[in-house]
């Protein structure tokens with residue numbers, strides 16, 4: 266059996282009296298590409314943000330390689346192992362593209378400058394952003410920014426990559442370039458959890474699909490199970506809205 | 511002794527010739543107090559502003575929370591007191607007050623630097639706090655997500671951006687300080703205004719002397735506002751970027767093996 270990378274048990278989260286996550290259970294094995302789909306407000310982002318502790322869960326366990334991360338003393342070093350790519354990129358505005366990638370390597374992983382630069386250039390090449398290393402984030406298009414953000418996350422050599430709607434803030438013509446980068450990562454065997462509204466992409470890239478509705482996992486399974494033969498009414502209704510799949 | 515000329519320009523020339531050096535020395539004093547005061551004040555402002563902008567988490571332990579609250583109350587009082595009273599009154603209060611009340615005879619220079627710094631600090635604290643809060647939450651999250659600690663996030667990501675945003679305010683404070691050091695003449699600091707008073711009194715040439723003084727103040731403030739503009743545009747980084755060429759491409763091609771994933 267493959268090793269469990271992330272396991273979530275009875276996770277709950279509320280904002281005030283608004284219960285956003287209600288008893289979430291699921292696990293991700295090494296090499297899994299998990300896509301989380303579901304309508305707006307169903308708690309997908311909240312779940313993802315709980316996994317790298319940008320939000321503190323209310324109850325439950327998050328196990329990373331069988332260790333409960335909610336009991337970890339050093340949250341920062343755990344976060345360094347779990348990369349996150351945001352909808353709004355969140356590139357550091359005060360640094361150029363190269364520095365955006367090297368800063369984590371030099372300051373968090375304490376690598377020396379030359380090594381950090383080499384590695385960063387390697388990952389920037391991987392996402393096709395090598396020519397732009399001197400540019401500032403505000404000088405780039407959305408798709409370019411997102412590719413840099415992916416390189417920044419990759420450079421940390423994380424065990425798991427989390428994507429929260431990586432293409433939702435992009436113009437249609439830039440969506441493809443970012444999805445292609447993610448598809449290549451999937452081929453190389455990266456473990457990823459991706460929240461997305463791109464159903465065709467979810468079907469092609471993942472081996473595990475989770476459909477969330479109103480703070481619970483309504484249905485999960487392989488892409489074929491979810492997209493071809495959904496069992497639950499809610500899943501069917503949700504998927505019907507995406508015609509082209 | 512030369513007599514005072516009859517015409518306005520002649521009298522100005524006369525004053526410059528006779529007292530130019532004193533006036534320049536006064537201006538030097540003004541500048542040095544304003545500059546040092548602004549720099550120390552900015553440092554104070556940064557420390558206070560950063561502490562005040564630190565969120566108090568419910569998850570922190572009780573002692574840390576109480577400690578932070580007490581510090582915050584002290585800092586709020588500091589900011590309100592020094593922002594809410596005139597610098598001249600503070601100068602009298604601190605310089606003469608400390609002598610009468612505590613029998614501390616503060617050195618005049620120490621008092622001068624202290625008053626300007628502490629005042630600027632109070633203003634800057636609010637500016638810095640605002641500057642930090644104005645940086646979008648996304649920047650903090652991006653930093654946290656790659657494993658930066660709170661301090662690293664502040665030092666490498668938030669404060670550099672905050673500084674850029676509050677540069678105009680720092681400049682503003684320097685300009686204000688260049689002008690407002692004149693209130694220190696009340697505790698006997700021989701700065702430009704003090705010298706001007708003495709000079710104008712010597713020959714009853716108020717209009718002429720203060721014309722020179724006006725020009726001198728204006729030169730200093732204009733010079734520094736221009737200088738700060740230049741620094742600001744430097745902080746913005748280059749307007750264009752050059753696409754990197756084959757050099758860097760060669761640098762990566764084949765030189766670095768794909769880092770192997772750890773097998774655990």
Ligand SMILES: Nc1ncnc2c1ncn2[C@@H]1O[C@H](COP(=O)(O)OP(=O)(O)OP(=O)(O)O)[C@@H](O)[C@H]1O
Nearest residue numbers: 280283285303304305306307308309310311312430
């Ligand atoms: N900081 C917050 N404070 C209060 N309520 C919040 C907060 N963040 C999210 N919520 C609420 O939690 C619920 C789930 O939000 P979440 O962002 O996880 O949804 P989502 O599935 O990611 O939606 P979308 O597809 O629109 O991104 C929503 O009802 C939202 O209003």
Ligand SMILES: [Mg+2]
Nearest residue numbers: 309310311430
């Ligand atoms: Mg969301």
